[in-house]
Amino acid sequence: MLADLRVVTSEHLRLLDDRMPGLVTDLLITGSIALDDYRPGMSDIDFVAVMGAEPTPEQLAILPELHQQLPKGPNYDGIYLTSAQLIHPPVSAPQILAGDFDPAKSGGQLTPVTRLELSRYAIAIRGRRPAINVDLDVLREWLRGNLSGYWTKWTLNAGEHLRGLPPAEPIEQYLIIWGVLGPGRLRYTLATGDIISKTGAGRYTAEHYPAWRDLCERAVRARAGEPMAFTAADGVAMTELMQAVIDG
Template identity: 55%
Template sequence: MLEELWITAAHVRALDESVPGLVTGLFVTGSVPLGDYRPGLSDIDFVAVTDRPATADELAALAKAHASLPTGGPDYDGIYLTRAQLAAPPAGDGTAPQILAGDFQPAKPGGQFNPVTWLELARHGLPILGERPHVALDAAALRDWLLGNLAGYWTDFAGRAAAQFAAIPPETPVPAESVRWGVTGAGRLHHTLATGEVTSKTGAAEYTAEHFPRWAGLCERAARSRAGEDEPFTAADGTAATELISAVVADAHARHA
């Protein structure tokens, strides 16, 4: 198991000390079980399962527990869900305790509260504590969320990024992550729409290169960069990434809406 998963052991100890008995299941999701964890790039994602909603005192204790976890490693991001929540598709107005980049929110909407988290937990959740809960998967809810995220977040992201890249000379070097995020992100959602399965960021780059060959070279470079190779990117690459996002969004809606 990855050395970075020491953070989950620290999490379990903190839960036992601060809210004993509340969390009955803990599962790692994201890049680790998908075999695409990259030191220095990837976060550790988790889903914690409870038999009942946390009380106000327990939520305060959870916040303190996360604040007490050792720092210096990858971000440790996740969501606390009850077995009752997981037994039905995620409600559009639902909330749950979530932590992202060290920010714990006791009743956060959105974020990991979405059908992709349900799918990841059901198909790929790596068990750390307890037995896997029953997880309700709804193909229509998953499709609607994916299309909505592409039309909302990814379309907005492409518009903002395109303006930023257009404001600087095309040959200007830009951070690799600013290109990798666009190249791999929208393609992951397209892949899930097409297959009903989740894929890693590297898998998304390979999938997108195959299905959108105009940008295959850019996708291959993004995959090499994610693997740790020294692959420089420019503003022109950033512009191409935003064009790829727009093509992915348009194709997804043409095929699946």
Template identity: 40%
Template sequence: MPTRPAAAPARLPVEVSGAVSRYLDAIDAALPGFVTGLYVTGSAALGAWQAGASDIDTLIVTARPASGGDLAHLARLHAALPDRPCLDGIYLDEGSLAGFPADRRVTPFVVNGQFHADRPCGDLNPVLWLVLCRHGVAVRGPAVADLAIPADSAALVTYLRDNLRTYWRPLARDIREHLRDIADDDPVEADGVAWAVLGPARLHYTLTHGDIVSKAEAGAYLTALLPEWADLADRAVRWRAGEPLRFTAADLRAAAASIDAVVTDADRRLAQAES
């Protein structure tokens, strides 16, 4: 694969291109020739980057499967990178990339700045390839279009359906159980409310439209889809944009109810499509 261009694509925010360049300089010094491709995904690729809040999501392609020595270098390198902006990513060797795996297999990855090499990577799923194919930005390696990422709409639908049913609906039950003895006006962490309100809406959008939206766009989508949750969605989006909003247990209960509503609507649409 070719080496990295002289500069990252202009449409990446300055903070993102700077952080990626620093990472590439560091990895090239530690393991010359190891990283042959780097693709930016996530909020930076979707045009939804929020300075001071967003992480940098990447797919990193390597010349070979990582050995024990490679893993030690990677662990040290990621531990030394700045906390903000946080550079997260999935490492795949060139042979594995050719198969575009979506089985959440064990592979080196970084989440919230923490490097892991001994557990399944939950982000290695059909949504990753959709984001990369539709919105990914090549900083090193072939253009995204030249990767010839295969479309597997059936696998995408299966993943989204299962995630809504086996992660989000149980989470709604867990939230209600957690709040059982907590008063409505007790404060709760805002990020938990925003996660519960916007996460399922993003999956519902992908299931319905076959594309990805940002968390802010997911708030607008939820408002149009289920208007009874418009106020909560709006507040979640505004909090993510930096407004110092207060959330209570009543908001988190409402967020759990919104999860159930989104999953129920998705199941209804799937049943109609299959009938």
């Protein structure tokens, strides 16, 4: 992980400074690396680049070219924000996700959760971790909306698909990892006002929803890289767990 991180961030900064000197004042790492939960071959590298001023149209046009020149490796996903926008988030901002650059993307890392993570756990490659006061009421409202919106829809769609399969049919482990570990992170933050990793969320979910403890433990082991087989029956159990977590 440290080698991947060092290579991509040093080249990112070198290209930025060469093509657009002074644009990026701080480069911060969030996500699994900041939460000490990086898994090679599975985790992305997440960044927040802080700018001294909003980029010009010419600079915006350079950013996707620059990202195409970065070394191959884990997805290098992130967002570009000014220091003022860290305090007062915009409606949209330049973001890159899985190699797809959008100069004015809404959603993505524009969330109160990212701002909370930045203020408490971000690793500064350049500059320093920002001091951000996160409104916990706004944070909780966003979390509840994400559970009732994105995660509820995902659970319903997954359940409809999985119930149509033979119970013993194998399914991809990434579905289990995503579904079992995802909603628990939001439920944890609602309960504590803090951030937890995916692995930590699996353990938290196992503790608070013991009927699905075995499934949670297997999902955590799969995320750690242990070969693990899952079936459609496991997938159905996953959707039942997810609904329980969504309901609280």
